[in-house]
Amino acid sequence: MEQVADPAVGISLDELQLAVRNHSMPLEALRHPLTPPWLHYLLIHYDIPTVDTTSWRLEIGGLVERPLSLSLEDLRARPAVDLTVTMECAGNGRARLDPRPVSMPWLGEAVGTARWTGVPLRELLDDAGALPEAIEAVFTGLDRGVEGGVAQQYERSQRLDEPALEHAVLAYAMNGAPLLPQHGFPLRLVVPGWYGMTSVKWLERITLVDRPFDGYQQATGYRFKRDEDDPGVPVTRMLPRALLVPPGVPDFHTRERTLGPGPHLLEGRAWSGHGEIERVEVSGDDGKNWFGAELEDDVGSRWAWRRWTAEWDPMACGRFVVCCRATDSAGNVQPLEPVWNVGGYANNAVQRVVVTVAAG
Amino acid sequence: MEQVADPAVGISLDELQLAVRNHSMPLEALRHPLTPPWLHYLLIHYDIPTVDTTSWRLEIGGLVERPLSLSLEDLRARPAVDLTVTMECAGNGRARLDPRPVSMPWLGEAVGTARWTGVPLRELLDDAGALPEAIEAVFTGLDRGVEGGVAQQYERSQRLDEPALEHAVLAYAMNGAPLLPQHGFPLRLVVPGWYGMTSVKWLERITLVDRPFDGYQQATGYRFKRDEDDPGVPVTRMLPRALLVPPGVPDFHTRERTLGPGPHLLEGRAWSGHGEIERVEVSGDDGKNWFGAELEDDVGSRWAWRRWTAEWDPMACGRFVVCCRATDSAGNVQPLEPVWNVGGYANNAVQRVVVTVAAG
Numbered sequence: 001m002e003q004v005a006d007p008a009v010g011i012s013l014d015e016l017q018l019a020v021r022n023h024s025m026p027l028e029a030l031r032h033p034l035t036p037p038w039l040h041y042l043l044i045h046y047d048i049p050t051v052d053t054t055s056w057r058l059e060i061g062g063l064v065e066r067p068l069s070l071s072l073e074d075l076r077a078r079p080a081v082d083l084t085v086t087m088e089c090a091g092n093g094r095a096r097l098d099p100r101p102v103s104m105p106w107l108g109e110a111v112g113t114a115r116w117t118g119v120p121l122r123e124l125l126d127d128a129g130a131l132p133e134a135i136e137a138v139f140t141g142l143d144r145g146v147e148g149g150v151a152q153q154y155e156r157s158q159r160l161d162e163p164a165l166e167h168a169v170l171a172y173a174m175n176g177a178p179l180l181p182q183h184g185f186p187l188r189l190v191v192p193g194w195y196g197m198t199s200v201k202w203l204e205r206i207t208l209v210d211r212p213f214d215g216y217q218q219a220t221g222y223r224f225k226r227d228e229d230d231p232g233v234p235v236t237r238m239l240p241r242a243l244l245v246p247p248g249v250p251d252f253h254t255r256e257r258t259l260g261p262g263p264h265l266l267e268g269r270a271w272s273g274h275g276e277i278e279r280v281e282v283s284g285d286d287g288k289n290w291f292g293a294e295l296e297d298d299v300g301s302r303w304a305w306r307r308w309t310a311e312w313d314p315m316a317c318g319r320f321v322v323c324c325r326a327t328d329s330a331g332n333v334q335p336l337e338p339v340w341n342v343g344g345y346a347n348n349a350v351q352r353v354v355v356t357v358a359a360g
Numbered sequence: 361m362e363q364v365a366d367p368a369v370g371i372s373l374d375e376l377q378l379a380v381r382n383h384s385m386p387l388e389a390l391r392h393p394l395t396p397p398w399l400h401y402l403l404i405h406y407d408i409p410t411v412d413t414t415s416w417r418l419e420i421g422g423l424v425e426r427p428l429s430l431s432l433e434d435l436r437a438r439p440a441v442d443l444t445v446t447m448e449c450a451g452n453g454r455a456r457l458d459p460r461p462v463s464m465p466w467l468g469e470a471v472g473t474a475r476w477t478g479v480p481l482r483e484l485l486d487d488a489g490a491l492p493e494a495i496e497a498v499f500t501g502l503d504r505g506v507e508g509g510v511a512q513q514y515e516r517s518q519r520l521d522e523p524a525l526e527h528a529v530l531a532y533a534m535n536g537a538p539l540l541p542q543h544g545f546p547l548r549l550v551v552p553g554w555y556g557m558t559s560v561k562w563l564e565r566i567t568l569v570d571r572p573f574d575g576y577q578q579a580t581g582y583r584f585k586r587d588e589d590d591p592g593v594p595v596t597r598m599l600p601r602a603l604l605v606p607p608g609v610p611d612f613h614t615r616e617r618t619l620g621p622g623p624h625l626l627e628g629r630a631w632s633g634h635g636e637i638e639r640v641e642v643s644g645d646d647g648k649n650w651f652g653a654e655l656e657d658d659v660g661s662r663w664a665w666r667r668w669t670a671e672w673d674p675m676a677c678g679r680f681v682v683c684c685r686a687t688d689s690a691g692n693v694q695p696l697e698p699v700w701n702v703g704g705y706a707n708n709a710v711q712r713v714v715v716t717v718a719a720g
Binding site (some may be wrong): 005009010011012013014015016017018019020021022023024027028029036037038039044045046047048050077094102103105106107109110144145146147151180181182245248249251252254255267288 | 369398
């Protein structure tokens, strides 16, 4: 089902179709604590559904004592919570793997941070009353298509004892405004700390079940596999990553940067789904030497990225490769080189930005 | 300067960097008469500038009697006009050329329609008073970068006797809301009927000059050239194009569509910068046989696309290639095969959508 491309062959037209539909966050938008919704990364498996909220309902059923059917007004009438979350696509960095797994060819910028407003998932599950035999909740979106030969609505599950579910929100607003259609209008799940595939958009139904969900997006997709025969292990929480606002100005075609003599104040953001960001380091020589960055917390959420700054003085004109890397409180450090897997998930190898320092 | 890629080699990482930053309009958004601004196509040569409107001014100078310096409030205080325009990137369809010119690899969906609100360009030029020797206006954006080895701000000119300038607007609103940063906040030029490169974003300055502007985006870029040595002719107005909302549901990877037995009501939109759309035809057999579509005008602007519908009955299960093509009142018809040029501009060859009709 999953394919890899001969590295001598570039991106195919099929991959390009995904790349021009979906989009990453332009790196200059790292300056914003909250990403403007229209610059937040997007991965849409099928088409963007058009939803009529006069007939739309969220159904909560399966192994529950009291099935619920809720309108958008019902959800808005409940006490609301805010959850500010950095969310990243599980395939971020895929196009830098060699050989390259064939899917959406992300380079490393498939991320964004938003303040989601909605109803705590746990409260709704408590209202419905999970039966003792229920072990997972299956979240079903309205988006429909075919994947791996299987006709499906997009569906993912979470174990009911997953700690992140205590913080998960069914969100109807993003940065204070109703969800945009491409971000899941009218309602989406947001599970903090996890890669984005689990935060199901255009939510239609939550079904409690007594066995592990074996739908395509759970049992086939989004698993770390060494090879095609490996059943693999699930992709879950985000590995640490730091990104840099590329300094200076870009070349249109290569995106390589030109800037004047230093010192330069570099800035960026870093996040992890496994713990707090403890350290960000910067290199001006493609990772040979590293120095520490200052960490700030201008967002104020344990689930969101932290801003970092570092003064860098190239001390000469010429071509430099600037890198940054993050370490989290769980001891995860970004690798210099990618770690390969069949689906191309979670490649958090350090970002490399090529800059030319030229006399003013 | 301009390069073409060996067709055996797919899209390069440099092209992919452009493809994941910029984005086309998802084809399902063809259902909207006005494109939601966050789904409208985007091509950004350099970085998105951040503009402080307390200090920002539009300067109008050069060969004028009375140079003007206008704040956003000054512009908003003037009588406003609306201009509803379909805008398409000049490079739309480039990635389907063979060999493929190396730049932003658009497939065919780099389009959108918006209602722009602002000040008529002609009124401001009249207030400034063009001197008799002025023949062109140069529009300078705040976006800076390097292209073809030339450090530059994005700049394009228009001849003062260009008929479309009579309708051009300096726009501060899009679909009734302030411009989004990626669409040129706080002010952009909108020239109806032309490809998007002339509608300069993040406008800073208009300069009247007495000779043809020879900046990079005018004299090097955006010209039809047969080969590298050809000085070429300028890219100007949009050739006709019809696009189809892909019917049924997509395969995630290939975007091929699956749908049930017919008849199916196909729908789409068509536009041209050279005249009214006079005819849209549809084919269910990859362009061998064509039948007429019904044209509507649900937008109501001579500069905007027209909706079309056509009933299609495949009469059998199997694989079909559905196409559509537009003819405008100037006699331009979309070709079945691309017309090649060095920069990969204005490839308006007909769209082909692969669909599988399967028994329900």
